[in-house]
Amino acid sequence: MSEKIIGAAKPRIDGPLKLTGRAKYSSDNNLDGMVHAYGVFSTIARGEITNIDTRVAKQSPGVIDIFHHNHFPALYHTPSSMAQENKVDEVRLPFEDNHVYYAGQFVALVVADTFENARAAAYKVKVDYRESPAIANLDQAVERGGTQMHEKANHTRGNPEQAYQDAAHTIDATYVTPVETHNPMEMHATVAAWNDGRLTMYDTTQGVVNARNVFAKVFGLAPDRVEVLTPFLGSGFGGKLWPWPHAIAAAAAAREVGRPVQLVVPRQEMFTTTGHRPETRQRLRLGTDEDGRLVSVRHETISTTSTVDQVGTYVESCGKMTQGLYTCDNLSVTHATTRANRGTPTSMRAPGAAPGMFALESAMDEMAHQLGMDPLEFRRRNYADTDESKGLPWSSNHIRDAYDQAADRFGWDQRNPKIGSMRDGNEIIGWGMASCNWEALRRACDARVSLRADGTAFASCATQDIGTGTYTIVAQAVSDVTGVPLDKIEVELGDSSYPSGPISGGSWATATTLPAIAEAGRKAIEVLKTYAAMESGSFPDAKPEDLSYEDGQLSNGAGKSMPFAEVLKARQLASADGEAHTEGAPTDTYAFRSFGAHFVEVRWDPGISNLRVTRVVSAIDVGRAINELTSRNQVEGAIVMGIGMARFEQTEYDHRDARPVNNNYAEYLVPVHADQPEIDVILLDYPDFKFNEFGARGIGEIGITGLPAAVANAVHHATGKRIRDLPITMDKLMDS
Incomplete structure (x- = not known):
């Protein structure tokens, strides 16, 4: 059954409710x-x-x-x-x-x-x-109030300062990202x-x-x-x-x-009052040897936080992916905050990693350019065999395969590295690439599954579907274990009275929820066997452990089989119910992350100062995709959101009084249909069974990481302008 349903491209089971308007959102409750x-x-x-x-x-x-x-x-x-x-x-x-x-x-x-x-x-x-007097932005905050270091978010190994001084090649660059607002x-x-x-x-x-x-x-x-x-x-995007x-x-x-x-x-x-991604200023210093191998990495971040609370400070952990993505013996990552008169910042899709990977992957491109080395080859050369930040082996890491497949699909070998050399009519074509990376997380979870006398199955968990397809993949997991077809499975989520489930954030809902659902399904089957083996049951001469279950049927090994619904009806029972609790992943044994690569094409028409992102090819290594359709949709959405981060999004504040000035959908720019490029998503299929029984890691966040850097790197290839402060607006590309 698993080969039929797990990994299949199934439409969302909640789709008809949404399309017909029967799905009730919070404000629909009168x-x-x-x-x-x-x-x-x-x-x-x-x-x-x-x-x-x-x-x-x-x-x-x-x-x-x-x-x-x-x-x-x-x-x-x-x-x-x-x-x-x-x-x-x-x-x-x-x-x-x-x-x-x-x-x-x-x-x-x-x-x-x-x-x-x-x-x-x-x-x-x-x-x-x-x-x-209000503090309106990061620069004002640093000048007036200084910064606060957050040691728990920092990491150091080796002697990065000395290694930087001894390096054959170095770069020292600062990258800036603005406040972004979630706007679901x-x-x-x-x-x-x-x-x-x-x-x-x-x-x-x-x-x-x-x-x-x-x-x-x-x-x-x-x-x-x-x-x-x-x-x-x-949707929520973390807000x-x-x-x-x-x-x-x-x-x-x-x-x-x-x-x-x-x-x-x-x-x-x-x-103003429901969060945002904070403003960041990141300094990257990279050093390599003559062969282009990293010998020193220093990633320093300052991000804004609010003045509301002096204890519960939000830290944008921009260097978290830097700690382990590439091999380097000498590395330091630091995080500091500074207080501005803005509402409290919060998680926004791939918190820390989205702005952090913009800085890191832009710096990697700059170093490759200085070395005269292909940006893809530079990354391949610095592949990390283990997570050096934790001293642990990867549970699974196929980023080199992601590089290869995406580069081949994109046609990267046809790239002329000379700035502005690739043209099509009035447009200059730029090609850029970047790695993408996100941690794989799995938490404890409870779930309930019932096999019912009408031949249907029921599953419940106090997690929620925020538009990502959780209803559907839960049903797929139930079907995988019980053999009940999707159209006969009822799933209920989003109620705190159900068995305790995870938040829908951090890309951990799937990896956390499905093992509990599967175990609850197996327990429901064991209960069914117990009922069947009772004196008044359908298999009174059998022991529960002698009965087998497959595709919705109980069998005794002697030629007798019966659908689970008939087993329940024979004893006038409404259902066989299973409840389960599963724990998180063994983080002391393996390092769990997801990996990938983005390849981006931009077209720049200097005559009319027009920049377009025209093509994106992304290869994503997230273990097994439970539902190819919803998984691909998640990556596509993250790519579009990454284009928004690269090209459009910024919440602007009046520097005199710290009031937002574009707090509306007319002036806060996001990608629209006309900005949609041709997107090709490759889902690598390397199940990570060290992480969970389904081999699945989360997919919601990873697609946005690295994408803004890939755009910026493509812009540099087309124009020769290195944009280190997002978004990439037309004024930054025009010749002065």
Whole structure:
């Protein structure tokens, strides 16, 4: 059965629900008696609230209450621990005090009978401030407040400084990436309802279990008194991993007014109060010997963090992939943060690795250019046989095969290395490449699988499908173990009351969830055998261990077989149920990572200053792809997001007062259909059975890593301009 279903290109089983509009997203839940909340957001980036005048707003139609720091219930802090599954991004409780830490911070919340009335009243709330000078960007933050080093994120081996001084060839370059904002199509939203002291949250979260635990801590409840439901999510890219103040505020308001409350964060404030990828400045110093082998690597990162909390600092770990991707005896990776008046940063697709690999892979290209060596050959020459940062063997590493297959498909051997030498009419063609890399993670997980008397199977786990195809691959795993066809398998996810499952982030949901699902399926089969071997069962003369199960049938080895549904019906049983718990990967034995390579073509027309990314070939080594269709889709989406990072995306702030100036979909540029290149994704098939029984590692993040560098390297090949600060805008390419 496994060869038929695992790895097959199956359409998403939740597709019909989404296409017909029957899939309910968080803000689609219209509960009886529900009212609406709308925020009042700070217009300054730093200071104190001196007065909030709600008199006019309270007289507006439909207004029920207006909450702020002088009128809000007492709440509790959460320890904010990922290990304990109660993490938040912004540790400050909503309306905790009168301090303003960033523009767009929640300073009040209007609750009214309709969304329109709540919004109209929010505009009438008058807030007076005592404003202080704000820190608007990384440069200002370093100048005024300095930096804070984060030793836990750092790594050193050998003597990189001395090795750099002794190197035959060196480069020393600084790379800059701007703030990027997640901007999923579905905005952050919460519907909160209380019933007899129990809290139900329909919430846009990438982690229903973590969210449940956070809300329980904040409201002083036992976790079983809170239920978080997210059956469908309109993506999150990391911005919906952990709860934000709006969700807590909605739940508190619902308890105060005694009615369900819906709160949707406006797009404009999704640029301020629900996270972003922070600004980074990275210095790369590489040294090689005469043969082009790395003898020294130094990767130093400074990233911005917020002033909201001095303890729970977010660190953009840009050097994490640098530690082990290439072989080098002398290496140092350091991370520092500096505080600016912006909302708290958070994980964004391939956190750390996306900006970090832009810097590393750009530097690798620069070094190859200085050496006069093919960029692909330079990377091949510095292949790492083991993870030198951990002193462990790779569980599986086929990056050289990824290089070979992608280069062959792309036609890399036809590349003329001379700058600007490849032309097609008015366009200059540039070819660039980069490695891609992401850690492979697997956590503990619980799951439940049932074989039912109607011939169907059921599976549940408190993980969630954020648009990546989790429903479908869970069904594939159930089918693989039980033999039940996909159209007879029901999967339920996104409910914190189900067996505990992982967050949908870090590319670990698949690798974590499927082993638990498979084990639960096997346990359901063992229960079925026990039922069949009972005195009143279908095989009363057999012992459970003597029965075999294959493709939905129980057999006794003597010619008698029976479908599992008939076995259950014979005893008037509704189902045979299995529950399982599986642990994480053995990280003390092997180093687990995924690998790949991007090859990119750009076309530059200097006459009209037009740059296009026209072709991308990517080969990805993520073990076994459970579903070829959804896996390919994940990589394609990551590539497009990488093009956005390379060419378009940046959240801009007024340097005078730290307020965002392009916090809307009109001016925050992302790739559209016209920017879509020809994309060819090669999925290498090397199952990593040291990682899990399916041989599958995560695929959501890796496709964006290295892609911006491959674009920048192609731009350099076409134009001769080395762009070290993203995005690559036209003004940076025009001749001065």
